Amino acid sequence: MSPRVVLVGLGAVGAGYGSVLRQAGIDLEVLADPARIARYGSRPTVVNGQPVAFAMVTSAEAPADLVLVAVKRGALEEAIELLTPQVGPGTVILSLLNGIDSEEVLAAAFPQATVLLALSVGIDAVRDDREVHYSSLGRIVFGEPANPGPRADQVAAVAAIFDRAGVAYQVPSDMVRELWWKYLINVGVNQVSAIIGAPYRVFQVEGEARAVMIAAQREVIAVANALGIGLGEADLDRWLEVLAGLGPDNFTSMAQDALAGRPTEVDSFAGTMMALGERTGVPVPVNTVLFGLLKAREAVLARR
Numbered sequence: 001m002s003p004r005v006v007l008v009g010l011g012a013v014g015a016g017y018g019s020v021l022r023q024a025g026i027d028l029e030v031l032a033d034p035a036r037i038a039r040y041g042s043r044p045t046v047v048n049g050q051p052v053a054f055a056m057v058t059s060a061e062a063p064a065d066l067v068l069v070a071v072k073r074g075a076l077e078e079a080i081e082l083l084t085p086q087v088g089p090g091t092v093i094l095s096l097l098n099g100i101d102s103e104e105v106l107a108a109a110f111p112q113a114t115v116l117l118a119l120s121v122g123i124d125a126v127r128d129d130r131e132v133h134y135s136s137l138g139r140i141v142f143g144e145p146a147n148p149g150p151r152a153d154q155v156a157a158v159a160a161i162f163d164r165a166g167v168a169y170q171v172p173s174d175m176v177r178e179l180w181w182k183y184l185i186n187v188g189v190n191q192v193s194a195i196i197g198a199p200y201r202v203f204q205v206e207g208e209a210r211a212v213m214i215a216a217q218r219e220v221i222a223v224a225n226a227l228g229i230g231l232g233e234a235d236l237d238r239w240l241e242v243l244a245g246l247g248p249d250n251f252t253s254m255a256q257d258a259l260a261g262r263p264t265e266v267d268s269f270a271g272t273m274m275a276l277g278e279r280t281g282v283p284v285p286v287n288t289v290l291f292g293l294l295k296a297r298e299a300v301l302a303r304r
């Protein structure tokens with residue numbers, strides 16, 4: 001029987017990967033509240049210029065085999081509420097959210113299910129209302145904290161779905177380190193791009209924006225090291241290589257939010273860095289400034 005996949009969050013990331021799964025004939029349902037479904041029905045989702053006919057449900061009859069979560073961090077609690085009837089003991093959950101805490105939150109909400117660690121990297125998806133475009137979907141990196149681990153069968157089942165759909169993926173031996181690498185990426189490029197409203201091209205060359213990005217990322221390395229996670233300078237180089245391949249005119253997810261006047265994921269990036277800096281005794285002055293600027297920006301927009 002074909003595995004049932006449920007996606008919550010039909011935005012840049014969700015519609016990007018969802019369209020690939022859908023085109024491959026994977027049994028995919030988009031889960032959303034009735035108001036969103038009505039809105040999506042009146043304005044179909046278009047991915048790279050092609051309208052995609054997603055199957056939409058407000059709830060499904062049976063638990064899903066795989067749940068993909070692709071909402072912003074601020075909507076995770078709402079997504080969990082929606083997902084509650086869709087998750088059973090056989091359900092595997094992948095969170096494509098950035099940040100390092102969404103899996104913990106999902107695992108606490110769904111102790112009966114398998115919540116793997118996951119991220120997507122090398123993706124440059126941009127959304128404008130119901131239109132999504134990307135030049136690359138990069139790859140989904142997922143697995144248990146250490147692979148292979150006790151949930152190797154569930155990891156293999158997800159890999160089989162991605163193989164069938166042609167979604168690029170990787171199961172690393174040390175997934176915790178990879179999650180922190182992705183966190184390093186976002187703490188740097190997402191926050192600086194959101195403050196200055198700049199696309200990837202500004203970060204692809206030497207200059208002030210790239211220097212501030214790297215300064216914020218070096219703080220992640222220091223905090224990670226204090227917590228026993230072995231990130232280093234080579235991880236910065238690894239990011240710069242990925243960055244060089246992103247669409248120069250595309251924007252990070254956080255810059256998209258900032259430019260559209262939406263709240264950002266700053267609490268998951270600089271906010272978490274400040275809390276971890278306090279816990280580990282590692283100074284995080286760059287992130288403290290980025291936090292202040294992003295919060296001040298949100299306050300100004302809220303008063304308009």
Ligand SMILES: NC(=O)C1=CN([C@@H]2O[C@H](COP(=O)(O)OP(=O)(O)OC[C@H]3O[C@@H](n4cnc5c(N)ncnc54)[C@H](OP(=O)(O)O)[C@@H]3O)[C@@H](O)[C@H]2O)C=CC1
Binds near residue numbers: 071078098121125
């Ligand atoms: N964009 C990118 O290239 C990348 C983003 N990420 C991360 O992935 C996550 C998602 O980002 P992105 O796709 O850019 O964000 P988007 O804002 O484009 O998409 C989020 C989607 O979630 C939907 N949503 C919000 N609340 C609910 C709800 N209660 N029920 C159902 N759907 C809901 C929104 O619906 P609506 O539009 O109707 O409000 C929106 O379509 C973030 O954590 C981001 O940091 C990771 C890698 C790359």
Ligand SMILES: CC(C)(CO)C(=O)C(=O)O
Binds near residue numbers: 124185186251252253
């Ligand atoms: C790494 C990056 C910047 C794009 O893959 C991202 O994760 C985002 O836009 O949130």
